[in-house]
Amino acid sequence: MKLSALGDIVHASVAIQFIRKHIANAHISWFCDARFEQIARLLAGVDEVVALPLKDKKFLKSFGILRQKQGQFDIIIDLQGLLKSALVSRSLGKNIFGFDRFSTKEGLASIFYTHKYSCNYNKNIILRNLELCAFALNFSFDEKEILTKEPCFLKNSRIPNKNSRISSKKILIAPFASESSKCYAHFASVIKGAKEFAQCFLVAGSEIEREKATKLASSGATLLAPLDLAQILEFMDTCDLIIGNDSGITHLAWAQNYATITLFGNRSGARNAFATPKNLIIQATPKHKIDAFHIDKSDFCINDIDPAQIIAKAKGLCDA
Known part of the structure; x- marks a missing residue:
């Protein structure tokens, strides 16, 4: 249930x-x-x-x-x-x-x-x-x-899988989340740094998200056409890395055993994600001690994460 x-x-x-x-x-x-x-x-x-x-x-x-x-x-x-x-x-x-x-x-x-x-x-x-x-x-x-878990979700075959990989590395960025305090504000800098070693793609859902993603794409990323969740799973299968906030997309990537970097601010990464050698967590320092019973939604400490840290970890995972 x-x-x-x-x-x-x-x-x-x-x-x-x-x-x-x-x-x-x-x-x-x-x-x-x-x-x-x-x-x-x-x-x-x-x-x-x-x-x-x-x-x-x-x-x-x-x-x-x-x-x-x-x-x-x-x-x-x-x-x-x-x-x-x-x-x-x-x-x-x-x-x-x-x-x-x-x-x-x-x-x-x-x-x-x-x-x-x-x-x-x-x-x-x-x-x-x-x-x-x-x-x-x-x-x-x-x-x-x-x-050593198996992928948790099935996939369809409407989008080409890994057999159609292009030669360069691909990073999917999921820059949105259900709460504004969970959203990282410096993805433009991440994209600019990551495009030196990979192609960056953006996923967005609602019209509001797509408007924001269109502006973000000008940093050097490609905004994907609207995809349903099955199609997102298939696209992830062509990527080397997924980077995002504490959101359904990054958790879905973890469930499928894809490499991820998940960003956390006022919520605990140790609680809300399961770290592995290829599933990394970057945790900002919150204003107060994190307690899942009482989330301080006015704390936007996630934006204190240095884009250079994300870029360095992304390059390490892409080169692995």
Whole structure:
């Protein structure tokens, strides 16, 4: 159970292959908001995706869908830990596993769980999700297993894959995020430095993002045409590196085992990303101690990151 948003769904995606590893014949249903149905349907190892139009406030339709699914599951795992996801879980059955009231942002959600797991809310989110699944399904895992994970999402074949690589290096830059305090303001300088050893491409979603990206492209990058998430996955497969803010795009790249550099400011990179030799985190120094329960959205310390640091790490990954 991971209803929204994109980054949250991606963070939970790795749990599927761990479940499959220990319970090979499990039938896995994934509940998500209808706005994220496309990415959920690309999840590798999921048997069924159930899309609920909750964000569009179609509550009667959502209730009807849930009613049809009621009583069909032996175990229900709420990885999101919000009141909304807890209510959805409770409508499906009674054998529900979730975080206890001290371990999730909306502690009230825990009253709907049959089995409650205690885990520091500031702990790495990938580990939190895996630990809850392990608790629910009675298996154990080693963090080193994450380093050898399989790609979490399927891809289509509408865009050429790595066989069509051009000779020069390619970097995809994802300069946007859901919160302004998560957005790095100096990508123009990064592009100017990185274009000395790679071609830079920009991805943007909304019209507002595309307007900003058009200006950013003048620094020496190519703005991609609008792509859906499946197409973005395919384009990533032709790239040597993805650089971006703490956003769904960079987390998606991590899930697919692509090299990444993810930038963090007022949020913890140690919590919201899983570092590997090819998945680097650059953390700015926030004004106050970072606490996932209380995010200071007025802190734009992400902009204190030196573009030269990003460029140097990008060159190292591209040369690896």
